[in-house]
Amino acid sequence: MYKTIAKSLRQYKKPSFLTMLFLALEVSMEIFIPFLMAKVLDRGLLTGDIQYVLKIGSLMFVIACLSMLFGVLGGKFSSDAAVGFSANLRQDIYKNVQTFAFDNIDKYSSSSLITRLTTDITNIQMAFQMVLKTIIRAPFMIVFAFMMASYTNLKLALNILIVVPILGFVLIALIYKVHPYFIEVFKKYDRLNRTVQENINGVRVVKSFVREEKEIEGFKNASEDIKQLFMKAEKIIALNSPIMQMAIYSTLLLVYWVGAKQVVGGSMTTGELTSFITYMMQILGSLMMVSMIFVMIVISEASVERVAEVLNEEATLTNPENAVTTIETGDIEFKNVQFKYNVLSEEADLRDITLKIHSGETIGIIGGTGSGKSSLIQLIPRLYDVTEGEVYVSGRNVKEYDLVTLRDQIAMVLQKNTLFSGTISENLRWGDKNASYEEVKRVAKLAQADDFVQAFPEGYETQLDQGGTNVSGGQKQRLTIARALLKKPKILILDDSTSAVDTKTDAYIRRSFSEEIPNTTKIIVAQRISSIQDSDRIIVLNEGKIDGMGTHEELLESNEIYKEVYDSQVKGGTIIEE
Numbered sequence: 001m002y003k004t005i006a007k008s009l010r011q012y013k014k015p016s017f018l019t020m021l022f023l024a025l026e027v028s029m030e031i032f033i034p035f036l037m038a039k040v041l042d043r044g045l046l047t048g049d050i051q052y053v054l055k056i057g058s059l060m061f062v063i064a065c066l067s068m069l070f071g072v073l074g075g076k077f078s079s080d081a082a083v084g085f086s087a088n089l090r091q092d093i094y095k096n097v098q099t100f101a102f103d104n105i106d107k108y109s110s111s112s113l114i115t116r117l118t119t120d121i122t123n124i125q126m127a128f129q130m131v132l133k134t135i136i137r138a139p140f141m142i143v144f145a146f147m148m149a150s151y152t153n154l155k156l157a158l159n160i161l162i163v164v165p166i167l168g169f170v171l172i173a174l175i176y177k178v179h180p181y182f183i184e185v186f187k188k189y190d191r192l193n194r195t196v197q198e199n200i201n202g203v204r205v206v207k208s209f210v211r212e213e214k215e216i217e218g219f220k221n222a223s224e225d226i227k228q229l230f231m232k233a234e235k236i237i238a239l240n241s242p243i244m245q246m247a248i249y250s251t252l253l254l255v256y257w258v259g260a261k262q263v264v265g266g267s268m269t270t271g272e273l274t275s276f277i278t279y280m281m282q283i284l285g286s287l288m289m290v291s292m293i294f295v296m297i298v299i300s301e302a303s304v305e306r307v308a309e310v311l312n313e314e315a316t317l318t319n320p321e322n323a324v325t326t327i328e329t330g331d332i333e334f335k336n337v338q339f340k341y342n343v344l345s346e347e348a349d350l351r352d353i354t355l356k357i358h359s360g361e362t363i364g365i366i367g368g369t370g371s372g373k374s375s376l377i378q379l380i381p382r383l384y385d386v387t388e389g390e391v392y393v394s395g396r397n398v399k400e401y402d403l404v405t406l407r408d409q410i411a412m413v414l415q416k417n418t419l420f421s422g423t424i425s426e427n428l429r430w431g432d433k434n435a436s437y438e439e440v441k442r443v444a445k446l447a448q449a450d451d452f453v454q455a456f457p458e459g460y461e462t463q464l465d466q467g468g469t470n471v472s473g474g475q476k477q478r479l480t481i482a483r484a485l486l487k488k489p490k491i492l493i494l495d496d497s498t499s500a501v502d503t504k505t506d507a508y509i510r511r512s513f514s515e516e517i518p519n520t521t522k523i524i525v526a527q528r529i530s531s532i533q534d535s536d537r538i539i540v541l542n543e544g545k546i547d548g549m550g551t552h553e554e555l556l557e558s559n560e561i562y563k564e565v566y567d568s569q570v571k572g573g574t575i576i577e578e
């Protein structure tokens with residue numbers, strides 16, 4: 001887990017090392033100051049040797065300046081390293097998420113990914129910076145200060161050791177108690193972020209259902225949960241400080257008592273006792289630092305686990321070796337295909353699918369909600385892999401193709417499609433970034449989008465809001481179809497992509513498809529019979545199986561489900577003649 005995230009250190013290994021180096025140098029300077037102080041007290045002040053005081057005093061001044069300089073440099077490099085490390089971590093997570101297949105995406109909620117990219121990484125950054133600053137400095141300080149204290153007075157120095165087992169015990173008990181709370185707290189953060197994300201994305205629905213109060217309540221509960229967990233954890237962590245201080249001050253009292261007796265008895269000088277106490281404070285201060293670092297590590301451990309989990313997540317779909325990079329035709333074949341979203345579930349989401357589609361054919365797919373329409377078509381561009389059987393495109397198994405080639409040649413307009421912030425032409429050029437204005441206009445015409453785009457004062461340079469919220473549902477669908485067409489695909493798949501388009505425009509779109517892109521295989525998933533009735537063939541899906549296949553007329557004769565849907569739509573008045 002730590003190894004995984006350590007890979008993101010890269011160019012920040014050097015500042016990390018420099019931090020440790022400069023802080024070790026700072027410690028070595030600090031160690032000399034009490035030693036010189038004792039000399040000034042015992043030999044200079046008590047004997048009135050001003051010359052000696054000035055000499056040692058100047059040396060102390062130089063050492064203090066150097067110590068300060070090393071401290072500042074250590075601080076600078078530690079923040080460079082921590083900030084850079086967290087930026088690398090963020091980029092690495094983002095890069096890995098981009099490789100995720102739909103399967104991987106199903107595993108993580110988007111809110112959880114956002115928490116990992118923000119809160120978790122900030123935790124790691126803070127812990128890393130503190131660890132960097134302490135990992136060398138504290139042990140160095142403890143060892144050197146102990147050596148100097150022992151050199152000054154060995155017997156007295158051994159008293160300091162009393163505090164170590166107390167410290168160790170408190171820390172272990174603390175870690176054991178507090179760790180589960182932090183694991184839980186980040187799950188709650190995911191929930192909080194999900195509430196915020198859903199609410200902001202769906203703010204129009206929230207308002208139209210007058211759900212503001214309920215949503216405020218939901219947010220309050222989610223944030224209250226986090227507060228409660230933090231309070232429980234903080235209560236335990238808060239014990240750390242008083243216990244440590246009690247141990248430290250008891251040791252201090254002991255040393256004062258024994259030391260004062262030795263000074264009175266003449267076996268120790270005042271200067272020695274003063275420097276000894278300074279060493280002791282340095283040791284105990286460092287032990288306090290170590291204990292705080294342990295607390296930080298415990299807090300960040302949960303974050304490290306969550307970040308490492310995403311970094312270690314391997315894309316379930318990868319490019320094959322010697323991948324094929326050309327697709328000759330738009331032929332598609334399904335051979336005995338079975339598909340399950342969850343391999344452990346008993347029921348397959350698609351069963352016994354065997355089907356051949358010829359290049360240039362127009363295929364309609366219809367079926368009740370949840371009958372498997374989207375699942376079936378997602379297997380063609382390998383958004384998911386089949387569980388059993390094979391899918392072929394242009395005579396080759398889809399698993400043999402380079403994924404980019406496959407997805408470039410199979411343009412799919414998803415059911416839940418989105419546009420992105422930017423102009424209309426920028427959005428359409430997602431299909432082909434080098435497309436000319438004429439080409440952009442041509443595909444917009446094909447998708448019956450040109451007219452309404454031209455009606456905007458800024459035409460193709462009109463700015464779209466994120467998700468395309470400033471265009472109507474039907475306009476958005478037409479733009480997403482145009483975007484897919486710009487890829488000049490061999491296969492075009494529309495997953496219920498004209499549901500918000502009026503039937504007349506829908507018919508125009510289909511007509512322009514058959515006139516302008518006759519060689520492209522077109523698969524149209526729809527709920528409206530009018531959207532598919534003129535297809536070469538129509539597939540009726542029911543509970544993950546093909547229930548019937550044929551032309552509109554054939555299915556009206558032979559397929560109960562199709563006939564039922566047709567009758568209900570005719571009676572419901574949905575069939576409108578073109």
Ligand SMILES: Nc1ncnc2c1ncn2[C@@H]1O[C@H](COP(=O)(O)OP(=O)(O)OP(=O)(O)O)[C@@H](O)[C@H]1O
Nearest residue numbers: 106341342349367368369370371372373374375376
């Ligand atoms: N990402 C997913 N993870 C798990 N199960 C899923 C997922 N997507 C769909 N399913 C399940 O697979 C089955 C088929 O769903 P699918 O989306 O293919 O149906 P559909 O015919 O396209 O429905 P609709 O017309 O409502 O879009 C359903 O039982 C659904 O619950």
